[in-house]
Amino acid sequence: MKGKDSLQNDEEEASSSMAFNKLDKSLYAPSWLAERQVAICALCLACKLSSKLQKRLVQESVITKSDNSPVSIADFAVQALVIHWITRAFPNDHFIAEEDSTALRKDEKLLKDVTDAVNSVLSIDEQLTDSEVCDLLDLGNRHMGTNERTWLLDPIDGTKGFLRGDQYCIALALLKDGAIRVGILGCPNLPLASVPPNSHKVGCIFHAAQGVGAFVQEIERGAESYPIRVSDVSDPAWATFCESWEPGHSSHELSLEIAKILGVNNPSVRMDSQCKYGVVARGEASIYFRFPKEGYQENVWDHAAGSIIIREAGGMVTDGFGQVLDFSKGHYIMQC
Numbered sequence: 001m002k003g004k005d006s007l008q009n010d011e012e013e014a015s016s017s018m019a020f021n022k023l024d025k026s027l028y029a030p031s032w033l034a035e036r037q038v039a040i041c042a043l044c045l046a047c048k049l050s051s052k053l054q055k056r057l058v059q060e061s062v063i064t065k066s067d068n069s070p071v072s073i074a075d076f077a078v079q080a081l082v083i084h085w086i087t088r089a090f091p092n093d094h095f096i097a098e099e100d101s102t103a104l105r106k107d108e109k110l111l112k113d114v115t116d117a118v119n120s121v122l123s124i125d126e127q128l129t130d131s132e133v134c135d136l137l138d139l140g141n142r143h144m145g146t147n148e149r150t151w152l153l154d155p156i157d158g159t160k161g162f163l164r165g166d167q168y169c170i171a172l173a174l175l176k177d178g179a180i181r182v183g184i185l186g187c188p189n190l191p192l193a194s195v196p197p198n199s200h201k202v203g204c205i206f207h208a209a210q211g212v213g214a215f216v217q218e219i220e221r222g223a224e225s226y227p228i229r230v231s232d233v234s235d236p237a238w239a240t241f242c243e244s245w246e247p248g249h250s251s252h253e254l255s256l257e258i259a260k261i262l263g264v265n266n267p268s269v270r271m272d273s274q275c276k277y278g279v280v281a282r283g284e285a286s287i288y289f290r291f292p293k294e295g296y297q298e299n300v301w302d303h304a305a306g307s308i309i310i311r312e313a314g315g316m317v318t319d320g321f322g323q324v325l326d327f328s329k330g331h332y333i334m335q336c
């Protein structure tokens with residue numbers, strides 16, 4: 001079964017919509033085809049790089065940031081690579097990304113390792129210099145205007161999982177006119193699972209665009225996309241919920257308490273990163289609970305891509321009070 005709204009079909013849809021567009025602009029909904037194609041290509045390459053780096057992980061190359069969270073060569077290298085790829089196609093676009101070059105500019109060896117890592121997946125004529133890598137990283141800190149096209153990037157989401165050898169993902173979303181329009185999650189360690197005929201394979205990319213639907217595919221350029229839907233379980237007794245692996249990121253006690261009140265019988269699925277959104281979007285779990293400590297402000301790049309994938313798969317993402325999330329105010333998520 002191939003998705004009715006897969007990337008290939010979008011091409012025809014987009015060209016016929018162009019004619020339609022001339023008649024009535026207000027009825028024309030863009031399918032963000034070029035953005036999705038470029039972003040999927042970027043994440044295919046980035047997943048290849050992160051998988052390589054996860055296999056030869058050297059703990060000494062892990063730095064602790066000012067908020068006590070870890071960052072590795074992979075976080076820097078993937079951010080530079082993805083921004084390089086997106087900027088080539090869309091040179092005027094802006095970025096809000098998790099990392100910057102501060103640590104690398106102070107450590108020659110670390111910078112060289114990061115540049116070597118990025119160049120290991122680029123062709124000979126595309127090789128980047130140390131200074132280009134730093135500049136690309138810092139494009140992630142450009143402030144946006146209200147209507148600018150802005151990509152929200154988490155180069156390695158779930159860095160703790162990545163360092164443990166577990167789940168992590170690369171998360172990219174496009175914000176335009178105050179709303180998330182496109183979301184892509186590259187999940188190199190997540191099985192394709194329920195997607196025949198590739199169910200034995202590990203590694204998948206979830207992607208969605210506003211009004212187009214949500215899909216999953218193998219981590220391969222041009223791979224076929226399959227539509228996904230959230231679970232249709234309506235009785236909480238049959239529901240499965242997922243939550244962070246790290247108890248410091250989300251209270252396991254509180255989610256257990258709420259699950260009991262709802263009458264959920266199944267044990268929780270604990271997993272790092274926005275892979276949880278992917279698992280819910282394809283119906284393998286019904287709920288994702290996240291209860292950080294009081295005062296913690298969630299970053300836009302930790303939820304933007306996952307949110308649109310859930311919404312396009314027929315689900316809902318809100319804060320604890322049922323309010324829709326606002327990704328348009330800078331680094332932090334606000335309530336609408």
Ligand SMILES: Nc1ncnc2c1ncn2[C@@H]1O[C@H](COP(=O)(O)O)[C@@H](OP(=O)(O)O)[C@H]1O
Pocket residue numbers: 069098154156157158159160161243244245246248249250271272273274292293296299302
């Ligand atoms: N005290 C805290 N509470 C909630 N989230 C936190 C946190 N400290 C870090 N995080 C965020 O949790 C993300 C990982 O989510 P999860 O627990 O679902 O794997 C981290 O992303 P990074 O790994 O990109 O830094 C980080 O942004």
Ligand SMILES: [Mg+2]
Pocket residue numbers: 069070071098159
């Ligand atoms: Mg981090």
Ligand SMILES: [Mg+2]
Pocket residue numbers: 154156157158301302
């Ligand atoms: Mg993150």
Ligand SMILES: [Mg+2]
Pocket residue numbers: 075098154155156157158159
């Ligand atoms: Mg990160």
